Amino acid sequence: MTQPIVAIRNVCLDYGGFRALDGVSLDVNVGSRIVICGPSGSGKSTLLRCVNGLEPFQSGEVFVDGVGVRTCKDLPKLRLGVGMVFQHFELYPHLSVLDNVTLAPMKAKGLSRREAEEKARHYLDRVGILDQADKFPARLSGGQQQRAAIARALTLEPKVMMFDEPTSALDPEMIGEVLKVMRDLARDGMTMLVVTHEMGFAREVADEIVFMDKGRIVEHSGVSAFFAAPKTARAREFLDRILLKI
Amino acid sequence: MRYEFRWGMLLEQPYFTWIVDAIATTLHLALLSWILALAIGIAVGVMRNTPSRALRFAGALYVEIFRNVPLLLQLFLWLYVFPELLPKHWQLYWNRLDDAPYWTAVIGLSLFTAARIAEQIRSAILAIPPGQFKAALSTGLTPFQMYRYVIVPYAVRIIIPAITSEFLTIFKNTALALTIGVAEISSVARKIEAWSFKGIEAYTVASATYVCTTIAVIVLMGWVEKRAYIPGLIKREKSDA
Incomplete structure (x- = not known):
C-alpha cells in the first residue's frame, strides 16, 4: 500500500x-x-x-x-506541494492576472519569467480565462477570479489541491463554471x-x-x-x- | 518710511549664487531624506505587524521616540549629543567632516519622517485582508517575499495620498535645518536680508521655492497615483467597471 x-x-x-x-x-x-x-x-x-x-x-x-x-x-x-484555493479568491489586486499566476513560480520555485509565463498561460487556458490574462483581478467576474486563483495554485504543479x-x-450562475473546472481536475486524477x-x-x-x-x-x-x-x-x-x- | 523694492538685486552677486546653491541644497536634502525615510518607514511599519514580539516592540519603540520629540530638538540632539556618543576615532572623523550639519539634517529629517511613514504603512497593512497573507504564503513564498511582492506594494498603493502629504512636509521641514547651520533656502533668505536689508525680496524667493517644489511634488504624485492605481480599489469607479 x-x-x-x-x-x-x-x-x-x-x-x-x-x-x-x-x-x-x-x-x-x-x-x-x-x-x-x-x-x-x-x-x-x-x-x-x-x-x-x-x-x-x-x-x-x-x-x-x-x-x-x-x-x-x-x-x-x-x-x-499543496495548492490552496480560498473562498474570497485572494488574488493580488495590484497585479495583472498573469502576474498573479507567475509570481510564485518565479520567486518561490525559481523559474525564469519565460518558463513561468508559458506554464501560466497553459493553466489559464485550462481554466478557460487565457483571454483575461492581462486584466486586473477587479475587472473579472467572481467566477473568472476564482478560476484565476485555481490557475495560480495549479501553475505550481502541486501534489494535492x-x-x-x-x-x-x-453568484449561482458562476458556481457552475468553477465547479466545471474542479470536475475536470478530478477527472485528470x-x-x-x-x-x-x-x-x-x-x-x-x-x-x-x-x-x-x-x-x-x-x-x-x-x-x-x-x-x-x-x-x-x-x-x-x-x-x-x-x-x-x- | 517707505520700503523700496529692488527685485533686481536677487540677480546680483553674491546673492544669485547663494540662492541657486541654497535651492539645490534644499532639494537634495529633502529628496535624500525622503528616500531614506521611505525605506526606513516601510521597514519599521512592516516590523510592527510581524508575529515576532521583539520586532514589534522595537518598531513601536522607534515610532514613539521619533514622533514624540519635536523635530527641532531632534536636530539639536543629532548635532550636539550624538557625536559625543560615538567612539573616539569616529568622533574625530565626524567633527572634521565639512558638511556635518548637512548630514545631521539628513539623519534627523529622515528618521523623524520615517516614524510617521511607518505608522501609515502599519495602518495600511492592517487594512489588507488577512486572506492575502495566507494566499501568498500558500503559494510557497517566504514571509520576506510575501512582504516584498504582495503586502508592501499593496500597502503603499493604499496610502499614496497620505505619503504625498509627508513628501510635502519633508520639503517644508528642511527649513528647520537653518538652526543647525545648513545653507538651505530659508537660512540664505535670512542671510540676504541681513546683508542687504531686502527682506521682502529674499523671503519671497524662499516662499516661492517651497511653493513651486511642493506643487511639482503634487503633480508628480498625482501621476504616480494614477499609474499605481489598483482597478477596483480606493478610488470610486466610474461607470466603466
Missing part, C-alpha cells in the same frame, strides 16, 4: 480555550477526492489551514508527502481536499465524504453510503437541512 500524500494524525487546536480541532485524523491517498462538509464553525477550513502550516496547532501532526508540518524547517517548500469553500462567495456545501458536486465527484462537527470528524464514509444513509443523527440532520433547505 502506498503512503498517503497527506496524513493528518490526531490534530488538536485550541484558540484560547475554544477547541477548534479535537483530535482529527484523516488520510488522503494519491488520486482520492475527499469532500469535507459540516456546519459553520465545525473546523473544516481550520483543518485545511493546518495541512499547509498556515495555522499552528498544539498537538498531533500532519504529514505532507512524509514531511511533518510542525517540525518542518522549510514550510515554503512544503507549501509548493485544497479548496476552501471555493463557490461560497459566488488530481488529489483533492474540498470543503464545500455543494452536495451535488460532492455526490458526483468525491469518493469519500468527511462530516465534521465541533472540531471532530463525526462521520467518514464513501459517497453513496453517506448520502443513502448517514450513520449519525447529526449528519442526517445536516443533510436534511442542506438538501431540503428546511
Whole structure:
C-alpha cells in the first residue's frame, strides 16, 4: 500500500480555550477526492489551514508527502506541494492576472519569467480565462477570479489541491463554471481536499465524504453510503437541512 | 518710511549664487531624506505587524521616540549629543567632516519622517485582508517575499495620498535645518536680508521655492497615483467597471 500524500494524525487546536480541532485524523491517498462538509464553525477550513502550516496547532501532526508540518524547517517548500484555493479568491489586486499566476513560480520555485509565463498561460487556458490574462483581478467576474486563483495554485504543479469553500462567495450562475473546472481536475486524477456545501458536486465527484462537527470528524464514509444513509443523527440532520433547505 | 523694492538685486552677486546653491541644497536634502525615510518607514511599519514580539516592540519603540520629540530638538540632539556618543576615532572623523550639519539634517529629517511613514504603512497593512497573507504564503513564498511582492506594494498603493502629504512636509521641514547651520533656502533668505536689508525680496524667493517644489511634488504624485492605481480599489469607479 502506498503512503498517503497527506496524513493528518490526531490534530488538536485550541484558540484560547475554544477547541477548534479535537483530535482529527484523516488520510488522503494519491488520486482520492475527499469532500469535507459540516456546519459553520465545525473546523473544516481550520483543518485545511493546518495541512499547509498556515495555522499552528498544539498537538498531533500532519504529514505532507512524509514531511511533518510542525517540525518542518522549510514550510515554503512544503507549501509548493499543496495548492490552496480560498473562498474570497485572494488574488493580488495590484497585479495583472498573469502576474498573479507567475509570481510564485518565479520567486518561490525559481523559474525564469519565460518558463513561468508559458506554464501560466497553459493553466489559464485550462481554466478557460487565457483571454483575461492581462486584466486586473477587479475587472473579472467572481467566477473568472476564482478560476484565476485555481490557475495560480495549479501553475505550481502541486501534489494535492485544497479548496476552501471555493463557490461560497459566488453568484449561482458562476458556481457552475468553477465547479466545471474542479470536475475536470478530478477527472485528470488530481488529489483533492474540498470543503464545500455543494452536495451535488460532492455526490458526483468525491469518493469519500468527511462530516465534521465541533472540531471532530463525526462521520467518514464513501459517497453513496453517506448520502443513502448517514450513520449519525447529526449528519442526517445536516443533510436534511442542506438538501431540503428546511 | 517707505520700503523700496529692488527685485533686481536677487540677480546680483553674491546673492544669485547663494540662492541657486541654497535651492539645490534644499532639494537634495529633502529628496535624500525622503528616500531614506521611505525605506526606513516601510521597514519599521512592516516590523510592527510581524508575529515576532521583539520586532514589534522595537518598531513601536522607534515610532514613539521619533514622533514624540519635536523635530527641532531632534536636530539639536543629532548635532550636539550624538557625536559625543560615538567612539573616539569616529568622533574625530565626524567633527572634521565639512558638511556635518548637512548630514545631521539628513539623519534627523529622515528618521523623524520615517516614524510617521511607518505608522501609515502599519495602518495600511492592517487594512489588507488577512486572506492575502495566507494566499501568498500558500503559494510557497517566504514571509520576506510575501512582504516584498504582495503586502508592501499593496500597502503603499493604499496610502499614496497620505505619503504625498509627508513628501510635502519633508520639503517644508528642511527649513528647520537653518538652526543647525545648513545653507538651505530659508537660512540664505535670512542671510540676504541681513546683508542687504531686502527682506521682502529674499523671503519671497524662499516662499516661492517651497511653493513651486511642493506643487511639482503634487503633480508628480498625482501621476504616480494614477499609474499605481489598483482597478477596483480606493478610488470610486466610474461607470466603466
